[in-house]
């Protein structure tokens with residue numbers, strides 16, 4: 001099913017710190033794709049689903065927060081992989097909580113089957129959905145999830 005109402009949803013995608021190094025990070029956890037290749041895959045799926053994506057990668061908490069603030073009135077939803085910030089950034093949690101659009105948390109790896117510090121997501125409760133452990137498919141699944149969520 002495409003998008004029966006023919007709405008062109010705008011999705012903000014944010015990759016957090018160190019995700020610019022995909023392809024050089026632990027392939028068993030994060031897969032083999034570079035960030036460029038991952039973004040190409042995301043854009044291809046978005047085109048198939050009639051969605052627009054704006055994709056950003058930041059290594060700093062400040063830029064992630066600023067982008068959430070600035071895009072909150074422009075985009076229909078957010079897909080965010082806050083990377084290590086997932087586990088301790090109450091500032092990103094607060095930014096997600098204050099924006100009026102739905103946010104999906106994604107992770108390439110299965111954060112629940114790794115070190116204890118990764119098992120905690122301080123943003124989970126302010127997101128509408130969490131997808132993890134599917135490598136690049138986590139992002140693809142998030143696009144499908146949001147397409148279904150937004151057309152309801």
Ligand code: DQA
Nearest residue numbers: 018081083084107108109118
């Ligand atoms: C990650 C998991 C985090 O624990 C880690 O710090 C990352 C990536 C993931 O996509 O699996 O950088 O968010």
